[in-house]
Every structure is written in structure tokens, then in C-alpha cells.
Amino acid sequence: MSDSNKQKIVASVPQQGFFGHPKGLFTLFFTEFWERFSYYGMRAILVFYMYYEVSKGGLGLDETTALAIMSIYGSLVYMSGIIGGWLADRIFGTSKAVFYGGILIMFGHIALAIPGNLTMFFVSMVLIVLGTGLLKPNVSSIVGDIYSEEDNRRDAGFSIFYMGINLGGFLAPLIVGTVGMKYNFHLGFGIAAVGMFLGLLVFIFTKKKNLGLAGTFVANPLSPAEKKKVFTLIGVGAALIAVLIAIAIPMDLLTFDSFIALVGILGIVIPVIYFIVMYRSPKTTAIERSRVIAYIPLFIASVMFWAIQEQGSTILANYADKRTQLDFAGIHLSPAWFQSLNPLFIILFAPVFAWLWVKLGSRQPSIPKKFSLGLLFAGLSYIVILLPAYLGGNDSLVNPLWLVLSYLIVVFGELCLSPVGLSATTKLAPAAFSAQTMSLWFLSNAAAQAINAQIVKFYTPETEMMYFGVIGGAAIFLGILLFALSPKIEGYMKGVK
Template identity: 35%
Template structure:
């Protein structure tokens, strides 16, 4: 195909299939981010989980969400194809939301509500594993090789992700996060309906519009796939077994013993062994792979702080942020939409900036170091907002909004840059496996999200709950008084933490210290990445890539 043939379709705009995928992904992200925005509030307010348990469970859930696409992508490539995987994944996710709807309708039903809750989350994890990796891969297949519209197509698709990510928390927040715990069910119902809408769009329009440039349907079952794998009974049994496994893993992680961190570490070491034991890779290729592993390591520090949005930062929005505008009281969960709103607003500016800098444009590792620095700056901003503020005082929402704005700038310096870097540096034969390393880094980070969120200091909610039980919690927290045996029993029954958490021997005594922890973590990671940038550039052998 010559260059004229490649460029000529540009005059016709983008294929309609792109907008089908845009709509499907938008509804799915509405579903996921809307549900995620209220999840930790539902756990602590309705199910009455304490913040430490809820934070760790949240981290385990989101970690598995990033891990299962590795399995779903593998099965789609070899047995089911993208089309079937997207549909079944979407249906399983919708089922998960409806199970959570029934859980929220019976949140005080003891063992039943616990069973429904873990089942709903497990179904969400399983469904996401099949949906997420397959819809993204179809976007590039809509265009001929070398088509200049491909980059713009992914930009449009990325906007779909963020439109859904912005609308979902707003709708689910106003429906479910009303102050009445019985209303949480409407948030889960809205998420389930949104997911079904995405599946319906895909079912109706995929065959006609999601096609190759030659008009052939995309995402069909691989030609060499065993026919037995297309048997509906086997598909349903396989999905049921996979979902049951996810439900069991999540329950064991939360209630029995924590193993996900070790599983993720073993996965990374296994992938590293496979790649570096391959004797066909030359020295340049191996050095590039090392760069990918190093960058992925620093990404863990970024996402483990950034993704506090669904955990500790939701606690902060709920308890310590003045959300009453006079004419409306903004639900705490709605603040989760700020990141997506800022992405849509800032992405064109950053795209223009990199082009405008020309030869002065920073290298990819430098951009990622800048991203970590902006993340640290965001937490420094909010740390100043709560400095010397008591647990009973609510601060202006400008501190939370400003932090999210800085975090989004950091994300735009790191996330798309990192993905592009992996694509550039990965040897062709290990392209998928090294993309798995990127997602594993996200999975590890999300596990740490829960661990770090569990350090969130007791706040207004705990002080008020203790006061209702006749206990003055503040002097107990600051060790001015020692709680009596009766008070200790009451605090344990109410699941109120009466000691501040500590990390590496340092006790977190206030919100200021909690946020400063992230400033130090992201700041040190940023400085180290800045320091080794030139070394990484040499190992990338950019001149060979260009």
C-alpha cells in the first residue's frame, strides 16, 4: 500500500467503528469508576467495616482488577476472540453490579450481605479481565498499517474513557452517596445499567461497523482455536469457575491470609526469568528491557499515591472537606470525577507543549520524574491545607480540587509516556509480556493503595461515633489518658481504632503527617529518577529506535 492510499481515508474522517468502541468503553468506565467512587463509603457506612479492613480490601480488589486482564487477554487471543470476550466480560461485570445492588438492599443481613458483597466484587474482577484488554486492542485494527489517523483515534478513545470516568462518579454519587446508607444500592444499579448499555451498543453495532479497512469483521474467534472452546456450555462453566476463583481469592486475601503481594512479586520474577533467559536477545534489547523494569518500579510509587482517590482521599472528602455550597451538598464520591474532568481539559495543553518544546522536549524518563514531582507537589498542597487543623474542623474544597489538578498534570507526564515507552523499547517477541509488566506494576501499586490508606488517622467520624458511646476519643488517641477496660471493649465492638498507625517506625499522628508521607515517598522517587535519567537514556539506545 503506497503513502497516498494510507493518507487518503483521512478526508473521510474516522471509521464508525471507532465511535462504537468509544460508546462501549464510555459506559464501561461509567460503570467501573461510578461504582469505585462509592465502594469504600459503602463498606464503612453500610457494611460497617473499619477503615483499616475496608482500605486493605479496596486495595486487594483494585489490584486483582489490574491482574486479570493478563488472563482474559490470553484466552481471547487463543480461544475466544476479542468480540466474544468483550460481550461476556461486560455481562459478567453487569451481573456483578446487580449482585452488589442486592447486597446494598440487604446490607444488614449479616452473612448474606458478606456473601453477596464478595460475590459482586469477584464478578466485577472476572468480567473486567475479559473486557478491558480486548476493547483497546480493537481500536488500532480499524486502520491500515501506517495510517496517520491511528494516534488521533486513540486520543478520541481515551476521551471516551474519561467522559465515562467523569460522569460515572457524579451520577452514582448523587444517586447513592446521599447520607442514607439504603441509597447506596442505586449507585450499583446505575453502574449495572450503564454496563448493559455498553454491551447492547457493542452487540448491535459491532458486526456492521467494527471491521477492518477491507470491511471484514474484527475480533472473531481465532481460526486455530479448538471448536470445543466455543461451546456455550463450556463458556458458561469456564466463566463460572473463573469468577468463583476470583471470589475465593478476594475472600482468602481479606479474611484468611494476605498473599496477593507475593503472587504479584512471583509473577514479575517469572516474567523477568523468561525474558532474560532468552539467548536470542542481544545486549541492546536486554538493556531496553531493564529500562522497562526500572520505569515500572517507579510507576508503583506514583500509582500507590495517585490512586488514593478511591480510598483515603474519599475519607478526607467525606469527613474533613466543606462540601456544602448553600444550594447543594456535594457528595464526597463526586470528587472522584475531578481527575477525568482535568484529563479532558489538560491533555490538549500537554500535547501542544511537547510539540512546542521541539528539540528541548524532555526525555521519557525525565517526563516521568516530573510526573512524580507534580504528584508530591499535590500532596504538599493538601498537607498545608490541613496543617494545624483539628479533626473536628472541615477545610475548603479548594485544597482537594487543587491537589487533583496537580495530580492530573503528573498523570499526563507519566501514564501515556510510560505506555509509549514500553511499546518503543519492548523487543517484538516480548511486546505483550512486557506490557504485562506495566499492568503488574499497576496491580502492585493498587495493593499498596490499600496498605497506605489503612494508615489514615482517626477523624471526625470516629470521634463522633465514640462520643455517641460516651467516650472522649481525642485524649485516648494522643495518649493523654488510658482507656478503661470498659472503654476498650466498646471501642473494639464499634470497630473504632484507638491507636494511630505507623509505617517504618514512624507514627502517623495527624492528617498533615499522613499527606507528608506521600510527599516524601513521591519526592524521593522523583529525585532518584531524575538522577538516573541520563543513564536510562543511554540504555534506551534512542538513536537505534529513531
């Protein structure tokens, strides 16, 4: 997108009206709030739905398989952002991508709400994966569009936006989780569908007044000749994939294990290809190439961080269900409620971190140093959760406060890394790849969960000390290394603070 178009967008957006920020932040805040309500509500009960017995309303899958599928699901959700970013950059812009994505997500939750079998589960997976790929990276890109590049409110704006995400994430497990676990899984999924519908209503009825031109420009549009070629390739590719699947399944070549391995490979290969394409593109300037190089270690750090954080919905969800004392202080806790801890702590501490970055101003840690702090906190969260087994063995139920403390520590890391990473992505992105670079940021989460799908099989109550210790120690080591390399990385950022 050209600088003149960026200026037109900023000029079209009312720059005051939502806690001292552009009015468009209201629309994006509540659209993402309801989308995250639907997604995290579904995710709070999904792993239990997969491995609970059929007699309890579940699918009756093997526990290890359910944990791996959960990680692959998360990986594909973020990996599909490639498609959403490309479509926004090349065909219809970010605003339409958000709308179409919301429609697909809503129907995906409706599919889960229909009592059925494994087939309906996989139908919902496809719809939610594609819908989230369209919506999530592009709604974040629009947040970047409503601020000028010199606006000091940008990082704080992303922190507020991030708080909206987590407000939805906090309420969803309490509401959807309670209904799904206590009454009926499908009724819980139905509530998630209603949440996405409300998000669509907010977006449709407020975008014209609040967002102005934000999301309406196509950053790098296809020419008519390119469109014809691309649509032909898409059609041929889809047909080829369908034929390969039809052949591979009867021959037992496409199984859960082989699919998990394939996604794991794609989770690493696709980001590598993206970096190469952006770096070598003639549309990328010399300064932008330097910034792409600076982005690589940040991406790697993000993968390590999300590998720990995203296990909150797999390993730690299973830990809450199987290893935690759920009768506590006269209350019977639902294992789904622990999924609210991460967003609850972000709601409480996001304003503190937003205030801190503004208060420090030019004295605040650089972007690479904030990332290194994020990794250190993530590693410490896993060191904490191995202590109960060390102190009391692995055959007794654990006080739930250990889980609370682990979630709290990783949240401190998340607030150092995630909203800062969103903001850094909008700053470091080559102009011709603005939405696609945001998709690349979410690919770090996809890569992390693709890796998780391989390593969750090593977790058992007997191996939990080694499991948490090795992963937590690796994060701490990488955080220290990144801190040491920060001055070098800052040099490649070419003026981006």
C-alpha cells in the same frame, strides 16, 4: 503477531473519521467510556457502602478494613488483566476478550444492585474482577493495533482514548454517586450495570465497520496439544484452590488480613515473573530484550505514581467524607462528587497535552522524562494536601478547595505518565507478548494498590501530615532519580521514541 498481520489490520481500518484519527477509535472510545462509567460509578460509592452502618444501607464494616478491601479490590481488578491478556494472546483474540469481559462486568454490577449481604458483595467482586481483566487491557491493545508503528498520531490517539475513559469517570460519580448516596446504594449500582450494557451495544454494532480486522488475530495461538494441557492445568488448579479455601476458612488461616497480605505479595511477585519470562523467551528478539530492560524502570515509576493516584478513591474519599467541609458556597457537597474531579481535569487538560506533544514533535520530552514529570506532580499533590493540617491542625474541617487543588496537580502527572505509558507499552512490547505486556502495564496499578492495602492502615487524622509527607517525598525523590537516568534508559529503548 507478525508484521504482515499488523499491516493487514491497519489496512482494514478506515484511517480517517474520528477527529482526524482512525474510525475505529470511535468504537473503542465509547466502549471504554461506558465501561468506565459503570466501574467508576460503582467505585464512587463502594467504600461508603462498605463502612456505612446497616441502618444507612451499608454493610457496616470497620473503616480501616473497608479502605484495605477497596485497595485489594482495585489491585485484583488490574491483576486479573494477566488472565485477560493471556487468553487474548493465546486463545480467542482481543475483540472477543472485550465482549466476554463486558458481559461479566454487567452481571457483577447486577449482583451489587440486588439487596443482599456480604455474600452478594463478594460474588460481584469476582465477576467484576474477571470481567475487567478481560476487557480493560485488551481494549487498549486494540487502540494500538489501529495505528501503524510509524504513525505520529499514536500518542495523541491514546490521549483522546484516555479522555473518553475520563468522560465516563466524570459523569459516573455525579449520577451514580448522587443516587447511591442520597437515595439507595443498590439503585446506584443498578445504574452502573446499565452503563456497561450500553457499552456492549456500542461495541457489538460498530466493531465490524470501524475496526476491520483489529482484535481478531490471535498473537501467539496455542497448538491443539497445548490447549489440552492448559485446560487440564486450569481445571486441576481451580479444584485445588477450591479445596484450599474450603480448608483454610474454617481453620481461620484465610482471613481478611491474610488475604490482603497474600495479594500484596502477588502484586510484587507476578510482575517480576512476567519480566523474567518475557526476557528469557526464545520468541523475544535481542532488540526486544533491550526494550524489556528499558521498560522496568518505567514500570517501577508507574507503581509509585498509581500508589498516590489510586488513593483518591480510598484515603482521599475518606478525607472528603470525614475531614472536609461539605457545606460550601451555599451547596451541600456529596463526598462521592470529589471522585469526579480527577476525570474532569483530565477532560479539560487531555486535549492540551495531546496538542502539546504533537506541537513539540521531535522536541517533546522522552518517554522516561515524561514519567519523571508524572512522579514529581504526584508527589507535589500529597505535599499540598498535608498543608491544611500543618496550617490549621487536624481537628477542624478543611476547605474543599484543598482537595480540588490536590486532585488538579496529580492530574498533570497522570497526563504526563498514563496515556504515554499506554502508548510506550504498545511500542516496547515483544511481538509474542503484545496483549500480555499491556496486562503487565496494568499490573503496575495492581502492585500499587496491593501496597496501598498495607499502608492505608497507617492513615489517621493524627498521622496525616507524616503519611502524606513521606509518600509525597518518596515520589519526588524517585522522579528526580528517573530524570537523571533517562538518557541511559533511552539507550535501551532501541529506536523507540
